[in-house]
Every structure is written in structure tokens, then in C-alpha cells.
Amino acid sequence: MSDITEPHVVGRRTPRVDGVDKLTGRADYTVDHRLEGMLYGYPVPASIAHGTLESLTLDAARAMPGVVDILHHGHFPDLHRSPNSIRQGDAVSEVRLPFEDDRIHYHGQYIALVVAETFAQARAAAFRVEARYHQEAGVMTGLAASDDEGEEVRHYTRGEPELAFGIAPVILDETYTMAAESHLPLEPHATLAEWREANQRLVVHESTQGVFYQRNALARIFDLPPERVEVISHYIGSGFGNKLFMWPHAVATVAAARMLGRPVKTVLPRQQDMMTTGHRPASRQRIRLGAELDGTLASIQHDSLTETSSVDRYVDACGGATPSAYACDSVATRQRILSVHHGTPCPMRAPGEASGVFALESAIDELAVALDMDPLALRLKNYAHRDPQRGLQWSSKHLDRCLESAAERFGWASRDPAIGSMGDGDEIIGQGMASATWFAGRQPCAAEVTLRADGSVVAACGTQDIGTGTYTIVAQTVAELTGVPVERVEVRLGETRLPAGPLSGGSMTTASALPAVAAATREALAALKEVATGPGGHFAGLAPAALDVEAGTLQADGRQADFAEILARHRLSGVTGEGSAAPGDERREFSFRSFGAHFVEVRWDPGISRLRVARVVSSIDIGRAINPVAARNQVEGAIVMGIGMGLLEGLDYDPRDARLINANASDYRIPVHADMPEIDVELLDYPDYRFNEFGARGIGEIGLTGIAAAIANAVHHATGKRVRDLPITLETLL
Amino acid sequence: MQETTAHPPEAAVTVRLTLNGDPITIEVSPSAILLDVLREQLGLTGTKKGCDHGQCGACTVHVDGRAMNACLRLAVMCEGQAVTTIEGLAEAGHLHPIQQAFLDHDAFQCGYCSPGQIMSAVALLEDHRIAGDVATVREAMSGNLCRCGAYQNILAAIQDVRLRRHAQEGGGDA
Known part of the structure; x- marks a missing residue:
């Protein structure tokens, strides 16, 4: 118009x-590139999660047609590790080099890379590699199976949260868990490596969210000046965080290309992609809230435990958004990590905070129920007009407008708060809401x-x-x-x-x-x-x-x-x-965050045990949207991913041996077309010129925060069951 | 202990098919997968591999007009058949109406699943057994995963083309 x-x-x-x-x-995605004389790599994954590789028998694989070489612990060059520094721009996802030793740290860890003339030949030969292992006792299958509270890595305190909790007239103390989630970008991780100029120049095509990080890390690992390494990624078949930093398949592929003097391309098969290139780690979060009878929050304590691997220390900081979420004088967050025998986790869309906001916004809903208060009113009652964490003015915050606008479009005023009170034929309607937030950097x-x-x-x-x-x-x-x-x-x-x-x-x-x-x-x-x-x-x-x-x-x-x-x-x-x-010194004067509100309607049909998200109404305050059509698409997509987080997604590790059971695109369930609700997204238009001349704060992640909580809150409204463990499965509701 | 023997290379098989409107003859291994032949042997990389197990739909192509997962099909099965890939959809430089609708409705983000989504959408619109209501279309498209979650816009693009077609065909109630 x-x-x-x-x-x-x-x-x-x-x-x-x-x-x-x-x-x-x-x-031209990475997987589409082909070079003259190119070979194909196909990794061989470990079939155990904890132990040592005793022997590899390669004769059968070597005899397969088209096989050129098989790389493994006994046949791999001496390389350097990357310093893994964000500041130096050489961060990697897994510090350990491929085939570095005979230790097995997780199911799927590469034990060999078969290189052959064609993809089909490499794959066929990879299945002929025979491995013998020594499985060790003491496998850590995940935090759900352990009482180990891990190691504290971060904490934050203001005021007297324990004291305030102790004397508050209304308190809540609950624990929330989330299963590990897979990013599952439709384009798997892929590397095409070519050495030029007598192995003094390296050109790599990689499906990556950070070409410079990968360049710098490869330069460290292969001991080259960074300007002699080139990384190319014109099109990326999505990433969501697991293509931020390089994984071992790239190192193995680059090494193979140098050893063989020919370009090598490795495209990870979906199963290996899910086993070896990160995930959002499982989490267990305890939230303690203390409140006055009028709903004023007196204390918030948010204790988080997330998994890391036995080879790296990845911290998924769940409490990141909590200190600035509400106007509350006494707040504490603590973050702990626990080593388990899974592949190394990594950031996944709204890392930490997507998990943390689920727990916090579920707890706020529970408090509203306990206080017999409207959950929207409780949030407005504790509205943080300034950033209580840093004591600064917000650059631009219109969460109140988000809450009010989305509530109006959703029809929140006509919600009957009584459990299971809203029916439509065979279905019971549940309505829930939650706030969304993500930092602006x-x-x-x-x-x-x-x-x-x-x-x-x-x-x-x-x-x-x-x-x-x-x-x-x-x-x-x-x-x-x-x-x-x-x-x-x-x-x-x-x-x-x-x-x-x-x-x-x-x-x-x-x-x-x-x-x-x-x-x-x-x-x-x-x-x-x-x-x-x-x-x-x-x-x-x-x-x-x-x-x-x-x-x-x-x-x-x-x-x-x-x-x-x-x-x-x-x-x-x-x-x-x-x-x-x-960035300049604007951070000394202002706090920068984006905000939003999600209102969700679920429909529960107890006769046939069907639960679905029927309607989502969201308002998002991200400053200026440069391209509103793409910006709205980001939020809609995040809502879809949030439905996955709420109802479908979880990596299943065998509780006996930590093997990943559902590493494929079918048994690990992500939302499909048929799972789609009606989605109504509004982008408020309050440009944040204190942040940059375009007034934009970014929109990729915020939409995912709060969705799972709004779903869980709606499920409670429909069924009376407070589900604190994601994903919410049907058997929980029966 | 397994005995190891050198494996003779598989004898190539000649397959004649129509690819994007042109008759072609190819030599393929009997075990070659259609998807790999398209991408690696014929250089048609528009058809994507997302899972190689028929779970994601990124490799959807048309075989004699039906949408199929190219990763679940041997190339030799295509003898005498007409295979259409995303490269064969646009005609004379003009986007197919579905491609244009995807562009207009921003029905994609990373674009990796888009060729498969588009091929399924085109087949769906041609298939008169599939009703045109939203729930049916969503169900019919559910073999094509989009991790970016552009489903709402994909649906809008499909229904937009359906409406235009209906209007062109003189449908009074469109």
C-alpha cells in the first residue's frame, strides 16, 4: 500500500x-560445490560413549572399490590445537582434535575418516570398518540420571534473596527440566577443502555462521598465516548456533586433503550431524520466588544446572535474563555445569535464556495461580521500568505495550481462569502467556x-x-x-x-x-x-x-x-x-534488550488424547525492523521452534550407556506443516537510535524465548496439570 | 574374522529417461541412488540432501508427475520415466507461479528445503485427490520439513497460487 x-x-x-x-x-550451498579431482570423506562414528578404542580393522574397508585412504588415530598428521578464544577470533566447538588419541568420550565421536572416489564408495567402505572397544564403567548418561550437582561456574546476587524468600508470605519452590535439543539445520555440516601452492594456501568451503572464526582456527591448527587460509560460505542451510564454531569433521577433511593432494569434501550424514555437532544441553533449573500478598516480588532465586561434555566446558547460562526481568530488589542466579558422556553442546538459538525463560515464566505463572492473580497483571505489577541489574535506564523498552497489544488481539480479557472451564466441542481450551526477552549486542x-x-x-x-x-x-x-x-x-x-x-x-x-x-x-x-x-x-x-x-x-x-x-x-x-x-560507550548510559509477549491457546481433546497448539499471538519490540517481511518470518519460525521445544523435541540418550537413540530426522521430532497453529505476529515499531543509526536491535532469537512457557501455562489452564519437564508428552497428561 | 576380498566394480547399467523435458541416457551403478546421480553425476545440485532417509523431503522431485523422495529411489528405477527437478520448473527464465509466490510471500529463510517444498507444492496443486482446505494442505505438505519454520508463509504461497488458478479457470466462488 x-x-x-x-x-x-x-x-x-x-x-x-x-x-x-x-x-x-x-x-551455491557448501554441499553443492564440486572440484576437479575431488574425493569424498565419510566419517566412521564410535559405537560406544565412554572407553577406549582398542583396535581398528581396516582391511575389508580398504579393499572396497574406490577407497583412497582411511584416516585414524594411527594415521593422521600431528596438528596443533586452536587456542579456542572468542577474543582472538579462533574459537572452536570442540578443542580436541579428531583422532587425537584412543579415548572415546561420546557416542558418534569419529574414529576414522574413509576417503574414496565417490560418495557412495566412501559410505559403503565406512560400514566395513571394524572397531573393538574397551567400555569403561562410570558412564555419565545425563543429568536426569544423576544427583551430581556439578561445578559452579557463575553466580549473581543482589539484595538479600535468601532472607527475603524466608520471610515472604507467599513462596514458590519448583524445579524445571528440559531435554537436550538438536539444532537440525536442514543442510548438514559440510566441508570442502582444497590445498594450493604446494600446501601453502588453503581454501575451504564450509557451511558456517562465522567464516573468520573458522579461518583463524584453521590457521592455528595447520600453522599457517591467517591470510593463507580462505573460508567461503555463500549460502548456509541454516545454523541456529551449531555452525558458529568449527567442529572436528572440518579438521579431518582439511587434513585428508593435504595428505592426499586432492580436494576432499565431507558432508556429514544426518545421524552423525546430530551426534557430533552440538545440541542445546539438557537443563535442570530450580526457581524460588517470594512475593507479597499483592504480588510484589520480594525474592527471585534461579539455580541452573546444564550438561557439558567430558572434553569441553560449555556453559549454557540459563539465568542470563533473570536479573533484569522484573523489578525485584533481591535476586540470585547460580549456574553449574555437569560433565556427561555426550558430544559437546553448543549455543542453540537463544542459548541459555530460552531454557531460563521457560523456567522463570512458568514459575511466574504458578505464582499468579497461587496468588489468584491474573498472570498478565502480575507481570505488569512487577514491571522493570529501569534495568534493575545494572541500575541503568533502558534504551527503549515497550514490553508493557507488547503485553497489552497481544492480550487485546488474543482476547485475553474473555479468558475464564478456572481450570478446564473453556470448552469447544470435544476439546478443552487452555490459554497461557509469557514474556519474551533477548539481549541486544x-x-x-x-x-x-x-x-x-x-x-x-x-x-x-x-x-x-x-x-x-x-x-x-x-x-x-x-x-x-x-x-x-x-x-x-x-x-x-x-x-x-x-x-x-x-x-x-x-x-x-x-x-x-x-x-x-x-x-x-x-x-x-x-x-x-x-x-x-x-x-x-x-x-x-x-x-x-x-x-x-x-x-x-x-x-x-x-x-x-x-x-x-x-x-x-x-x-x-x-x-x-x-x-x-x-559498539561505542552507549552501554555506560543505557541497557539494551529486546522484549516481547506470547499468548498461546492450546486445545486438549481428552477423548483421543490429542494436544495441539491452536493459536499464537505475539508482539515483539525489537526496535526497527529493517525488512519487516523477513523480520516477521524470524519470529514465526522461532514460534514454530518453540512448539517443538514445548511439545516435541528431545534427544534421547540410552540411560544404560549414553548412546544417542534418536539421531535422525524422524525419531527426533520437529514441527511439521501439520503442527502449525494460527500465528499472529506484530512487530512494534519503536526505533532504538541509542543503539545504532538504524534503530534495529536484531530479531533472530527473541521469538523462541517464552513460547514453551506460554504453552506449559496454557496446558495447565486446560488440564490442571503443571508440567515442569519439556517436552510435554501426552503420557504426562493422561 | 572376516575374509577380505577385492570387490570388482559394479557393472554400469544404461538408463534412458527424460530429465527436465530432455531425453537422456546415463550409465549408472545398479545401486546408485537417484539423488546422488542427480547431484554428483549430472550436476543438478538444486535437489538437496537433508537426511538421505526419506525423512525430510528436501530431495523431492517429480517422477512422472508424482512427488517423490529422490533419496529413496534407485536411478535404475527411472528407466523410461520423466524426472523433473527444481531446475526444470522455471520456463524460459520465468519463475513457475509457485516459485514466484514463494518469493512474494517470503516462504523460506535459509532456502535449503525450498526446492523440495516447491516440488511438493506443485505436485499437490496438480493432484485433484488432495482437497484445497488449509488442514488438508498442511497434512499433504508434512513430508517436507522446514527447520526455519516458514510454514505459515509456505501455506500462504500455495493457497495464493490455488486462488489465482481458480480465478483463471473461471471459478465463481474463488
Whole structure:
């Protein structure tokens, strides 16, 4: 409607600039790349979770057609470990190198990599590798099977939470658990490695959320200068966190390519992808709340225990959002980790907080029931108008508006709070709600923009588009500042040859990359103005500052010349601007977070034991949405993932031996089309200009926080059963 | 202890089929999977591998007009059949109406499942046994996983094309 006359491109609904490539099959994902003479790797997974590899028998596998080599502990180069530093930009997901020793730490750990002429040959041979193990006693199958409280790694306290809890007239003390979840990106992890220049240059295609991290880590591991390593990831078949940092398959594949002098591609089979490339760890959280009779929160204590592996120390900080969630003087959070014999966990969409908000927002609902208060009113009663954790003003917070708007669209006012009181035929309707929140962060970013002689613009940045729409918002930003239409802006991402860009993670890409792209665009325009005002230029003699930019032209004194004319007159192929941006000192004055509210309706049919999410109404406050259509898609997708978290998803480890039972896309259940409810997402439009010039805070993760709690709260309303363990399975309700 | 013997390479089999409208003859191993032949041998990488077990639908292609998982099909089974992949959908540079609708409705994020979703959607719209109501369409599309969760927009894209088609065919109640 307003699309036609609206002069701004930023903030306008814009079809994705990479859409046609994706929808016609032309987009080049890592798995699609092929090189001359390329070999195929296929890993062999350990079939035990804890012990040692006693022997490998490889004769049968070696004799299979097409087999070129088999890498394993006794046949692998001496490599270095990566320092695994976020600050140095060389973080990896698993520090231990593949085949480093004969220890087995988890089911699925690679014990060999078969390399063959074709994929089918590599796979066939991998199944002929015979391994003998020594299984050891004392396997840790998961925190559910253990009373071990692990090791404390973080804590936070303000006020006197224990004292306040002890004297509060109304208290709640409950424990919530969540099963481990698999990211299950549809494109499995994949590496294509090619060595050039007598093994002095390495080019790697990887499905990764961070090309620079992988480049730096590979440079450490293979002892090369970083500029001799190139990592490419043009299209990523989603990530959700498990493609942030490199996993061992990449190291094994790069090593194989060097050993064999030929390019090697390894695409992880789905089962191995689920066993070896991370998951959201299982968690057990105890929430203690103390409240006055009027609902005023007097104390919040949030104790979390999450799993890590026996080889790495991954912390899934569940209590991250709790200190700033409510205006409460006395708050404590404690985080502990427990080593178990699973693969190393890693961040998964809204890491820590998605789990933590489930527990906290379930507990707040329980408190509302105990107080006989409306859960929405209880949240507004304890509304944090300032950030109580840091004692600072919020840059921009409109959670109250989210709660009120979503409640109105949902019809919350007509909810009858009595359990099971709302029926529709055979179904009992349950309605629940929860708040959503996710931090707003920025990372340093550089970019380069070239105005070209043909009138087009090229924007380059070494960040990635994992499906969130980064290609498109970069094009929008350039179009906004130059007036060149989006279709004439070519965006290059996902290469370490480009200016260094941030990880695609933490919902930080938009706020990190766009200011850098804008700075580079302005630099390019300044360079063009200099040309145009120089000798022989269209605006010779004028000051560059006197020129205006409009619709791909420079203008002054009623005259105009388009970019291409200006460049042509001077026989220039183009002018380039470089720009960079980083967070400033705004954090000293303000706290930055995004907020939201989810209202969920479930329908429970006790006659046939069917539970489904029927309706979700959400309002989200993320500052400015650069491309509203893609932003809304992010929230809708997060809601779908939240339905999985609430009702379907859990990695099942055998309680006897810690073997992963359901490592496939069918037994591990994710939502399908038929699980879809009606979804109504509203994006509030309160630009947060204190955060960056575009007012955007990022939107990839917030939608997932709070959904599972709203579902559990709705289930309680429908059935009277308070389910504190995710996923909520039907047998719990029978 | 297993005896090890050198395995002779499998004898190649000649298969004649129609691929994206063109008759082709290929030499494949009898055990070659259609998906691997498309991607590795013929270079048609638009058809994606998500699970290799018929669980995710990313490899959906049309075989004689029916949507099928290419990962569950031997290439030799396609003798004499017409196989259509995502590369064969757009005609003369124009997007198929379903592809256009996916673009218009933002019915994807990462795009990896999109070729499979699109092939299933096209087959579904051609299949008159499948009713056009929302619940039926959702059920019929449930073999195609989208981890990004773009299901709502995928549904909107399909129903949009259905409505336009109905209007073009002169349906009065569209």
C-alpha cells in the first residue's frame, strides 16, 4: 500500500535479493560445490560413549572399490590445537582434535575418516570398518540420571534473596527440566577443502555462521598465516548456533586433503550431524520466588544446572535474563555445569535464556495461580521500568505495550481462569502467556562499497546470511543511502577475502553490519563527490559538501549527473569506500534488550488424547525492523521452534550407556506443516537510535524465548496439570 | 574374522529417461541412488540432501508427475520415466507461479528445503485427490520439513497460487 510512495528502503517490505537463486536451485550451498579431482570423506562414528578404542580393522574397508585412504588415530598428521578464544577470533566447538588419541568420550565421536572416489564408495567402505572397544564403567548418561550437582561456574546476587524468600508470605519452590535439543539445520555440516601452492594456501568451503572464526582456527591448527587460509560460505542451510564454531569433521577433511593432494569434501550424514555437532544441553533449573500478598516480588532465586561434555566446558547460562526481568530488589542466579558422556553442546538459538525463560515464566505463572492473580497483571505489577541489574535506564523498552497489544488481539480479557472451564466441542481450551526477552549486542564490523561505472553498486562484508535475510538488508541499506534501486545492488557475503564481518549469531548481525555498510557507502559517495567536484568534473569548483545524493545521482544548483556518467567522464571503473563500525560507550548510559509477549491457546481433546497448539499471538519490540517481511518470518519460525521445544523435541540418550537413540530426522521430532497453529505476529515499531543509526536491535532469537512457557501455562489452564519437564508428552497428561 | 576380498566394480547399467523435458541416457551403478546421480553425476545440485532417509523431503522431485523422495529411489528405477527437478520448473527464465509466490510471500529463510517444498507444492496443486482446505494442505505438505519454520508463509504461497488458478479457470466462488 504505502510501498509505492514510500521513499525509504530501510523499513520497507523487501523481497529477498537472494530469493530467486534459492527458489530455482541455483544458490551455491557448501554441499553443492564440486572440484576437479575431488574425493569424498565419510566419517566412521564410535559405537560406544565412554572407553577406549582398542583396535581398528581396516582391511575389508580398504579393499572396497574406490577407497583412497582411511584416516585414524594411527594415521593422521600431528596438528596443533586452536587456542579456542572468542577474543582472538579462533574459537572452536570442540578443542580436541579428531583422532587425537584412543579415548572415546561420546557416542558418534569419529574414529576414522574413509576417503574414496565417490560418495557412495566412501559410505559403503565406512560400514566395513571394524572397531573393538574397551567400555569403561562410570558412564555419565545425563543429568536426569544423576544427583551430581556439578561445578559452579557463575553466580549473581543482589539484595538479600535468601532472607527475603524466608520471610515472604507467599513462596514458590519448583524445579524445571528440559531435554537436550538438536539444532537440525536442514543442510548438514559440510566441508570442502582444497590445498594450493604446494600446501601453502588453503581454501575451504564450509557451511558456517562465522567464516573468520573458522579461518583463524584453521590457521592455528595447520600453522599457517591467517591470510593463507580462505573460508567461503555463500549460502548456509541454516545454523541456529551449531555452525558458529568449527567442529572436528572440518579438521579431518582439511587434513585428508593435504595428505592426499586432492580436494576432499565431507558432508556429514544426518545421524552423525546430530551426534557430533552440538545440541542445546539438557537443563535442570530450580526457581524460588517470594512475593507479597499483592504480588510484589520480594525474592527471585534461579539455580541452573546444564550438561557439558567430558572434553569441553560449555556453559549454557540459563539465568542470563533473570536479573533484569522484573523489578525485584533481591535476586540470585547460580549456574553449574555437569560433565556427561555426550558430544559437546553448543549455543542453540537463544542459548541459555530460552531454557531460563521457560523456567522463570512458568514459575511466574504458578505464582499468579497461587496468588489468584491474573498472570498478565502480575507481570505488569512487577514491571522493570529501569534495568534493575545494572541500575541503568533502558534504551527503549515497550514490553508493557507488547503485553497489552497481544492480550487485546488474543482476547485475553474473555479468558475464564478456572481450570478446564473453556470448552469447544470435544476439546478443552487452555490459554497461557509469557514474556519474551533477548539481549541486544553489537560486534565490530568492516565493509566495502563500490559504486561502479555501469551504475550498479557492490557491497561486500565478511559476515554471513544464514537465512535471516542479511543479503537483503545490506542491499536495502546501500539503496537507502545512494538511491540506487535494490536490484542494482550486488551484495557479497560469506568470504574471508572480504572485509572482516561478525559471526551470524546472538541476533547481532543487523546492528553490527549495517552501520559498517552505511559508513562504507558514505565513503564511496564522498569519493565520488571528490571526483565530480575535481578538475573536469560535472560539478567542478563546487565543494563536495554542496552536493546532494538522490536516486543514484549527485545534484547541486538544479543540475544533476548520475553516478555512471560521472565515472564515465573520468574513465573510472568505480570508486570504493571502506567503512567500519563498533559498539561505542552507549552501554555506560543505557541497557539494551529486546522484549516481547506470547499468548498461546492450546486445545486438549481428552477423548483421543490429542494436544495441539491452536493459536499464537505475539508482539515483539525489537526496535526497527529493517525488512519487516523477513523480520516477521524470524519470529514465526522461532514460534514454530518453540512448539517443538514445548511439545516435541528431545534427544534421547540410552540411560544404560549414553548412546544417542534418536539421531535422525524422524525419531527426533520437529514441527511439521501439520503442527502449525494460527500465528499472529506484530512487530512494534519503536526505533532504538541509542543503539545504532538504524534503530534495529536484531530479531533472530527473541521469538523462541517464552513460547514453551506460554504453552506449559496454557496446558495447565486446560488440564490442571503443571508440567515442569519439556517436552510435554501426552503420557504426562493422561 | 572376516575374509577380505577385492570387490570388482559394479557393472554400469544404461538408463534412458527424460530429465527436465530432455531425453537422456546415463550409465549408472545398479545401486546408485537417484539423488546422488542427480547431484554428483549430472550436476543438478538444486535437489538437496537433508537426511538421505526419506525423512525430510528436501530431495523431492517429480517422477512422472508424482512427488517423490529422490533419496529413496534407485536411478535404475527411472528407466523410461520423466524426472523433473527444481531446475526444470522455471520456463524460459520465468519463475513457475509457485516459485514466484514463494518469493512474494517470503516462504523460506535459509532456502535449503525450498526446492523440495516447491516440488511438493506443485505436485499437490496438480493432484485433484488432495482437497484445497488449509488442514488438508498442511497434512499433504508434512513430508517436507522446514527447520526455519516458514510454514505459515509456505501455506500462504500455495493457497495464493490455488486462488489465482481458480480465478483463471473461471471459478465463481474463488
